Amino acid sequence: MECKSILCVKHGPLIGLDRHAHNIARFLIYENIYDEELISPWFRIASGINKVHYVSDKYDNYVQWCGPAIDYENEKSKFHSKLIHALTFFNFVWGGFEAYIDTLDLPNCKKYRGEINKINYFLKEKYLNNHPIPEHYNKVVDTLKKMIILNPWYGNSEILFKPNVCEVEELLGLKIVYKIRNLFAHGAFTFSEPEGWNGTKPLDVEIISASSRIVLFTMQMLLYANNNLGFKVPQLHEDEEAGAKADKFIINLHKKSYRHC
Ligand SMILES: [Zn+2]
Numbered sequence: 001m002e003c004k005s006i007l008c009v010k011h012g013p014l015i016g017l018d019r020h021a022h023n024i025a026r027f028l029i030y031e032n033i034y035d036e037e038l039i040s041p042w043f044r045i046a047s048g049i050n051k052v053h054y055v056s057d058k059y060d061n062y063v064q065w066c067g068p069a070i071d072y073e074n075e076k077s078k079f080h081s082k083l084i085h086a087l088t089f090f091n092f093v094w095g096g097f098e099a100y101i102d103t104l105d106l107p108n109c110k111k112y113r114g115e116i117n118k119i120n121y122f123l124k125e126k127y128l129n130n131h132p133i134p135e136h137y138n139k140v141v142d143t144l145k146k147m148i149i150l151n152p153w154y155g156n157s158e159i160l161f162k163p164n165v166c167e168v169e170e171l172l173g174l175k176i177v178y179k180i181r182n183l184f185a186h187g188a189f190t191f192s193e194p195e196g197w198n199g200t201k202p203l204d205v206e207i208i209s210a211s212s213r214i215v216l217f218t219m220q221m222l223l224y225a226n227n228n229l230g231f232k233v234p235q236l237h238e239d240e241e242a243g244a245k246a247d248k249f250i251i252n253l254h255k256k257s258y259r260h261c
Contacts, residue, residue, distance in 0.1 A: 022047035042096025109166030
């Protein structure tokens with residue numbers, strides 16, 4: 001049966017996260033104004049990570065003598081492999097995002113300083129009323145909120161999803177993702193137990209994946225507003241003539257329905 005989750009790559013309208021990152025890299029490689037050696041490799045590497053294989057009890061010799069312990073460690077290895085994969089993907093996408101925003105020269109919001117606040121302020125003041133929001137962005141942010149309500153170790157959703165004076169409700173994704181990212185960037189992240197081994201169903205893989213998606217959406221908006229769009233984006237290693245128009249490509253590159261994906 002078809003599920004209705006916006007995060008489901010099989011049934012939903014969005015291409016896989018790896019292809020989403022790849023399409024950002026494609027744009028950057030052909031965009032040419034910024035040094036491709038600095039920014040695009042982050043997204044290309046993210047797009048090529050197939051899986052992470054993690055073994056939770058690699059050096060725990062006692063586990064092999066105990067049936068329930070084996071079941072538990074197997075489940076944990078599977079779940080944490082997916083979680084580590086999601087975190088690894090996120091970290092590469094975030095690295096590329098930071099490399100890119102380093103090249104921008106945007107004004108501070110008076111009340112709150114810092115690079116991420118500058119971006120949130122730009123989205124509020126310059127982006128919202130002048131440029132298109134990538135389709136499905138809001139659905140992903142809403143879904144993230146619902147998941148955080150169910151997994152409250154990510155923070156109080158009432159507080160997280162409340163814009164301050166430098167932020168705007170319609171484009172709040174980056175603010176929330178930044179808070180989530182700080183949990184594991186600063187060692188404050190909780191590694192959940194696999195489903196069935198604790199009372200609460202862990203949505204960590206989905207939460208981190210939605211966070212990566214939001215960073216990629218934010219890249220699309222920043223590239224749309226801050227870049228020269230008078231060029232074509234071909235497939236990698238394809239003839240330059242056959243590409244998609246950069247302005248259409250950058251705002252649609254995440255959708256299955258867009259033929260240049
Ligand atoms: Zn599905």
